[in-house]
Amino acid sequence: MGADAYAFLRDLARGLQPRSDQLAEVVLQRLRGELPEVWRYEDIAALAPAALSEEVDTVLDFLERGRDLSEVTTPPAAIDFACRLAEHGVQISELLRVYRLVHAGLLHLLYEETGRLTKDPELINAVTIALSAMGFEYVDHTAQQAVVAYQRARDRWLQRRLIMINEVGTRIGTTLDTARTAQELADVGTAHFADLVTVDLLDAVLQEEGTYPALGPQALRRIAQSVSDGSRDSAVDTGKSLAYPEGSEPALVLATGQPLRLGITASNPPTWLEEPADPGGALSAHGIHSLLLVPLWGRGNALGLAQFFRGQSADPFDDDDLLLAQEISSRAAVNIDNARRYTHERSTALTLQRSLLPQHAPEESAVETASRYLPSGSRAGVGGDWYDVIPLSGARVALVVGDVVGRGLQAAATMGSLRTAVRTLADIDLPPDELLTHLDDVVIRLQRAEERGTDEISATCLYAVYDPVSRVCSLASAGHVLPAVVAPRDASASRAVVFPKLPIGPPLGLGGLPFETAQFELPQGSLLVLYTDGLIESRVRDVDAALALLRGVLAQAPASLEKTCDALLHALLPSRPVDDVALLVARTRTLDTDRVATLDLPSDPAVVFEARTFASDLLAAWGLEELAFTTELVVSELVTNAIRYGKSPIQLRMILQSTVTCEVSDASSTAPHLRRARAFDEGGRGLFLVAQLTQRWGTRHDREGKVIWAEQLIPCALAE
Known part of the structure; x- marks a missing residue:
């Protein structure tokens, strides 16, 4: 009976060969009903009929020839199908489910055809047992090859993603400039997986450190955008202010900090996706149909929003794309926040420094x-x-x-x-x-x-x-x-x-x-x-x-x-x-000799008159007679102090510049100090008078002793 069953299966497979396309279509319709999520990828949907047709032909050829399983290989289109699933991030369990459904559907069709061709219950039972055994062995063998191909493709995909993440680390945040960092985010996005990227930052974030948005609609500013073909036509509108309506998807993403993946149809686009959010009609020009809205958050506060768009030439974004966009945007947000903090601190420090x-x-x-x-x-x-x-x-x-x-x-x-x-x-x-x-x-x-x-x-x-x-x-x-x-x-x-x-x-x-x-x-x-x-x-x-x-x-x-x-x-x-x-x-510069005059004085109170006369004559020569009374009084007090409390040699020096300076030097290091004389004190008022009559006075020390000096302003009329 076993030999009869295998002979029957050979005849059955030979008879079904002309109808293989019909069988493949029947199984394909079942797959579409069972796994609709796989068919959202256009390249997978386009490849599935060829892969399924090759699979049906391989199964019928295996039954007709009765070949050893070691000689059977998974059809190339099926291998390509598995690789495409891996590249789109579809889980391997979905691939195995596809294999189970395909071969379950083929077995069902073969069982039906067996019942149509013979009514012998013993033959039908033997064929069923043989088909089940051969089917399970075939599925295990070919699925294993598909899984190996899937895993290799997935590893390559993950490696490319890892390389891209590493590239993000080197390309984003190269400077501590907010606008430059935002543009780097946009450029990285269009270089790898998006046709158009825009970056909007909150006005409050751009204006002042420590200012974060309150609840409700917030004003944003388009700070950067990039197009995958390298053109900058749409970038001319960067810098524009825009506000998303309360309750819209961007406003929701900003408020909650949760990303969002959206599909867009040309016939019914979101109302918020209009000017100025779409400067220059860039979205319609690229046939945008898929959108990722990713919040930019730094240190627990909203900074803005990054939007990633895909056009007709690419598949819609999937969950892996959303995770990747989140990773890129998260790194960029940290750099943007660092940049704004640095810019504020630098501006504050520079302002402070320049003011000092x-x-x-x-x-x-x-x-x-x-x-x-x-x-x-x-x-x-x-x-x-x-x-x-x-x-x-x-x-x-x-x-x-x-x-x-x-x-x-x-x-x-x-x-x-x-x-x-x-x-x-x-x-x-x-x-x-x-x-x-x-x-x-x-x-x-x-x-x-x-x-x-x-x-x-x-x-x-x-x-x-x-x-x-x-x-x-x-x-x-x-x-x-x-x-x-x-x-x-x-x-x-x-x-x-x-x-x-x-x-x-x-x-x-x-x-x-x-x-x-x-x-x-x-x-x-x-x-x-x-x-x-x-x-x-x-x-x-x-x-x-x-x-x-x-x-x-x-x-x-x-x-x-x-x-x-x-x-x-x-x-x-x-x-x-x-x-x-x-x-x-x-x-x-050097002061002219006629603007500096010195007089050496002995330590004798009688020379005070000589010092006063010297000062008076000098002022007359300078045309400053109106300052004579005050200057004589200042000279008298300073010379008297030097004679009484200082040591020889004593010298009087007069300097003319924007002020008239009187200097009296002596060899003592003891410095005088200003004090308030009591009512019946006979002295102690000299320096007080000097301080009242001059603009500035003071003492400086050098290796030879000290100098007491006092400056008087020259009245404007005299200076002219």
Whole structure:
């Protein structure tokens, strides 16, 4: 009976060969009813008839020839069908279900045909047993080959996705620029799986740090979009404001933070998917039929919305595409939030820093100055570079440049503290080395005040004092690069440029280490160029090469200090410097000899009259007779104090610039102080009178003793 059953099956298969297409169509209709979700993929639906036809032919050929299963291979179209399922992310269980349904349908048709051809119950039973055994063996054999092909295709698909995810990590967030990051998200989307991508950010997110949307419809701004063919026609409308109606799909995605996959029909598109959400009719131009709405959330707050569109040339988005879009958008959202936070902090730090720097070049009789501050162009943020020009007593001027280690608001705030401290210390006329010693103490106190775990505060500073009377520059450095000195212009086109070999002390904040003041003369018209290390440090050249370039620029420096600053920055810096740069260029001046007069005095009260006469005559020569009474009183008090409380030698010096300065020096280091005299005190009112009659007064110390000085403003009428 077994031989009869197999012979019957051979005849049955041979008779069904001409009707194989009909059998395949019957099974195909059953599959479409049982697995409608598989047929939503156009390429799978197009491939299924050929795959099923090849499968039916292979089964009938196997029954007709009675071949060994080891000789049977899964048809190529069926292998391709399995690979397509894998690429679309269809689960392997669906592939196995397809195989079960196909072969169950074929067995059913073969059983029916057997019953039509014979009524012998024993033959029918034998054929049924043989068909069942052969069918299960065939399905196991061919399904195994299909599963292997499916798994290989799935592995390749997953590898491509992994490569794409890795690419996302390198292509998105290359800068800390919000718009650039949004555009990178759009470009990555169209490069891999979408025909059109748009990125909308909330206006509140773009405007201010810490501002997040409230409930209800929110205004958004189209910040970026990209088209898969590389055209930018639709990108011209980026920057437009738009608002999605409350209750619409985009509004729902923004409110809940949950992504959404939508199908779009040309006959009935969503009402919200119109201008300005579809600038230039880009959606209709690409035949968009599938859409992913993915929220951009950063640190638990909504930032905006990314939309991914597919046109007629591609299959609709599936769940795997939605997961991929979420992964890409999630990474982009973190970078966008970082960018906006960085932009806000950088803007705040830069505003703070610029507000703390000198707002305009001060008018000084000692020097002419020009300056530049250039923030870094890197993502490191604004640093703590600063410069300052501080008027001192005796027509002198202090030139300061410094650099706080670190970036951001902390560096800018520390810079402000140090600049204030330098100005305060400069007001008491400390020598450069002593000033840096006190500034070192300030930095140490700031370090102790900082919270644990924060970066330790450190800074460098260069403090120089120029005296236009003696033409002497006194300078001390706390770990800071030394200035360049440019000789005055002469008949030759080139000017001599030197970098003085002076001692450099330790950076501020180490404590307990000494600083040293160096002195050198500067001829009138010399340039003193102070700068921070950002001007000469570079990744493409060493410091020596930068100093040589600096020397070359200064040797040919134009007469204008402003143009000199521009020439230095242009020659030494790239378009986006990696570090902040502070630059201060000063041209020295010398006071005319007829504007400075000195008188040596013995330690004798009788010379007070001589000092008053000297001052009165000098004012007359300067055409400032109206200041004579006040000046004589000031001179009388200062000379009397020096004779009574100081030591010889005593000297009176008078200086004329925008003010009239009276200075009395002696060899004593004891400083006077202002006090309020009681009703019956015979003395103690001298300095009080000086303070009331002059604009400023003070004391400065040097190695030979001290100088008490007082300044009077020149009335406008007299100055003219």
